[in-house]
Every structure is written in C-alpha cells, then in structure tokens.
Amino acid sequence: MNHNGCKVIAHRGASAYAPENTMPAFQLAMEQGADGIELDVQMTRDGELVVVHDERLGRTVDLDGYVYEIDWAVLSHADAGGWFHSQYRGTRIPRLEEVIRHFAGTLLNIELKNSVVDYVGLEVRILQLIDHYGLYDRVVVSSFNHESMAILKQLDARVKTGLLFDAVLHDPVRYAISAGADCLHPACHALRMGQLDQLTANGIQVNTWTVDDEQVMRVLCQTPVSWIITNYPDRLRRIMDTLKP
Numbered sequence: 001m002n003h004n005g006c007k008v009i010a011h012r013g014a015s016a017y018a019p020e021n022t023m024p025a026f027q028l029a030m031e032q033g034a035d036g037i038e039l040d041v042q043m044t045r046d047g048e049l050v051v052v053h054d055e056r057l058g059r060t061v062d063l064d065g066y067v068y069e070i071d072w073a074v075l076s077h078a079d080a081g082g083w084f085h086s087q088y089r090g091t092r093i094p095r096l097e098e099v100i101r102h103f104a105g106t107l108l109n110i111e112l113k114n115s116v117v118d119y120v121g122l123e124v125r126i127l128q129l130i131d132h133y134g135l136y137d138r139v140v141v142s143s144f145n146h147e148s149m150a151i152l153k154q155l156d157a158r159v160k161t162g163l164l165f166d167a168v169l170h171d172p173v174r175y176a177i178s179a180g181a182d183c184l185h186p187a188c189h190a191l192r193m194g195q196l197d198q199l200t201a202n203g204i205q206v207n208t209w210t211v212d213d214e215q216v217m218r219v220l221c222q223t224p225v226s227w228i229i230t231n232y233p234d235r236l237r238r239i240m241d242t243l244k245p
Helices: 023-031 096-102 122-132 146-155 172-178 193-201 214-220 233-243
Strands: 007-011 036-043 049-051 107-112 139-143 160-165 183-186 205-208 227-230
Touching (some): 007 107, 023 036, 023 096, 036 096, 036 122, 049 096, 096 107, 096 122, 107 227, 122 139, 122 146, 139 146, 139 183, 214 227
Parallel strands (some): 007 036, 036 107, 139 160
Antiparallel strands (some): 036 049
C-alpha cells in the first residue's frame, strides 16, 4: 500500500534537468509535480544568505574562491547556469529570501552548509527569515553539522530541524532526541527498515536522499518515509501516482 504522506522533494530543484540551486531548477521542479524543494545555503563575506552547494566555487559557478570570501555584489553577477547547458548561461545564484518569496506555500528543506565553513550567526539569520515569513509549518532546516541543529532548537523550539548523515546510526531514536531533532535525513543507503519503524513510532520524521533509481523509489513509497529527495521529481511523481490506491 502506498504511504500517502510521502512527499516529493526536488534535490537542489529538478537538478537532473536544470542547473542545481537556481530559480529555473526550482521552477521546473514545481512544474514536474514536486511538493517541495531542497536547497543549500551559505553566507557571503558581507552576510548575504545565498543558495549554492559548494563551499569553494568553480564547479557550478564561473568564479573561483570560497563563498565566505566573496561579497554579494560580485557573487550576484556570477554565471551559475552556463556549466550545465548554454541555454542557462547567465542564470544567477539566488538569495534565500528570493526563493522563499517566489515559492510561497512550497515545502522547503533548507540545508545549512556549515559543517566545513563555520558561518558564525547563520542560525540566527535563518531563524529571522523563518519568523518573518511565518515558515514554521513548511520548512525543515537540515545540516551535517548536528551541533548547529541543536543550537537552532535551543534558539527557537518551533523550528523543525533535520540531521543529515550517510552512515548507519546506532540507536537513532535516542540520538535524534538528544539533539532535539524533528527529522533524520539519512542517505538512502544508510536507511535500515527496523530503525525506520522505530523512528516513526517515536514521532521522528525520516526524509531520505538522493533517490534517483525508479526501483528504489517504488520500494520507498511503500514505507513510512516522509520525504523522498530526488534529482528527478517527475519520475518519483509518476511512480507515486501509479501506486495510489
């Protein structure tokens, strides 16, 4: 039976079809039937919250250097689309606030990229945005920096947090509770069905990434996983529609 609560979350947008973490990728994800989008957030040298995955630019952006070393005035003119396809040349890095405003009502998984670079004050800045736009019911903030997620919870108990990991955890229920986390975000290969039942029985939401294989999608759709994060939201939507009772 299809677990009807399962949501389609587009990994950095519909990033199999458009340049990751850009407005075109997010827009396409919505058109492909995604319930929400996952995106990565870092901070520029002058404190702007920007949506980009790599701490060091160069792979998806035509600039070299670390995000934290560059001012928004420079970063805002960088090309974040040409690497993917010539039709996206000139696509810009979005600010987080721009995404929030443009995709009002959409589920958002905001991943803080603060496990390599320690962005001082990032938690406070994120909370200010969530509070200002009243996003508590549709945002999960996640990170591989679990200490940062515990800090978020201490600052504002209303914010939903998710712990990202790609290893098999020992006693994940106790671990999630110790960090005050609402969700665990395991890599798909680190999911264990026994742990999944235990977690959901304890009210902990499980959101897994990055699931692009259709066979795996089919299996996961019939488990208590809450969110499936994928580069192919269209594939996952199609599979979920065929499994509907």
